[in-house]
Amino acid sequence: MAINHPLQCKCGTIKAVVNDPRSANRVVCYCRDCQAFAHFLGRESDVLDERGGSDIVQTLPANVTFTQGLEKLACIRLTPKGLVRWYAGCCHTPIGNTLATPKLSFIGLVHTCLETPGKPLDDAFGPVRSRVNPDSARGTPKPGAAGLGSIIVWFLSKVVWARFNGDYKRTPFFVAETGMPIVTPRVLSREEHETVMNAVRAAAR
Ligand SMILES: [Zn+2]
Numbered sequence: 001m002a003i004n005h006p007l008q009c010k011c012g013t014i015k016a017v018v019n020d021p022r023s024a025n026r027v028v029c030y031c032r033d034c035q036a037f038a039h040f041l042g043r044e045s046d047v048l049d050e051r052g053g054s055d056i057v058q059t060l061p062a063n064v065t066f067t068q069g070l071e072k073l074a075c076i077r078l079t080p081k082g083l084v085r086w087y088a089g090c091c092h093t094p095i096g097n098t099l100a101t102p103k104l105s106f107i108g109l110v111h112t113c114l115e116t117p118g119k120p121l122d123d124a125f126g127p128v129r130s131r132v133n134p135d136s137a138r139g140t141p142k143p144g145a146a147g148l149g150s151i152i153v154w155f156l157s158k159v160v161w162a163r164f165n166g167d168y169k170r171t172p173f174f175v176a177e178t179g180m181p182i183v184t185p186r187v188l189s190r191e192e193h194e195t196v197m198n199a200v201r202a203a204a205r
């Protein structure tokens with residue numbers, strides 16, 4: 001079984017490996033904010049499935065090791081309190097979503113940066129176990145919510161444990177001394193937010 005899985009942006013500037021891929025949890029999230037992130041990057045056709053879902057691999061940041069291009073990482077927040085959404089500044093490939101603090105240690109990696117010829121995500125990380133925020137999916141009938149239990153089990157067994165054993169401190173996305181993101185997230189302006197949410201609504205029709 002593979003001990004790691006490659007992560008890279010579309011242009012190949014940013015490269016990383018995701019260790020212990022089998023410990024990850026796969027979720028499809030249909031929420032409007034995940035859709036908005038894909039639209040913001042102009043990557044909606046690569047990122048979103050036909051129902052507007054984003055295939056997300058939840059893992060511990062401690063499992064992500066950058067081998068090149070870390071200085072090209074950029075991040076935004078859709079709103080002042082929103083998730084920190086990381087992407088490749090070079091080519092606008094989405095990387096993943098974290099909280100604004102390293103203490104709750106998880107990153108939801110967006111599938112786009114994990115797709116590797118000959119290494120299907122199902123083989124590396126296992127199948128999608130959960131579907132969340134189906135009310136925001138495009139079209140009808142809405143997909144059913146599924147697998148909330150497996151997210152909770154994953155969260156308790158991995159994220160809470162990382163907080164206890166100190167693994168949360170091992171993260172390439174935050175500065176160890178300050179607990180601040182390695183680059184300051186840019187919060188979208190009200191106008192930018194409105195533009196991107198309008199794009200989400202337009203795509204839903
Ligand atoms: Zn790139």
Ligand SMILES: [Zn+2]
Binds near residue numbers: 031034035133
């Ligand atoms: Zn979402």
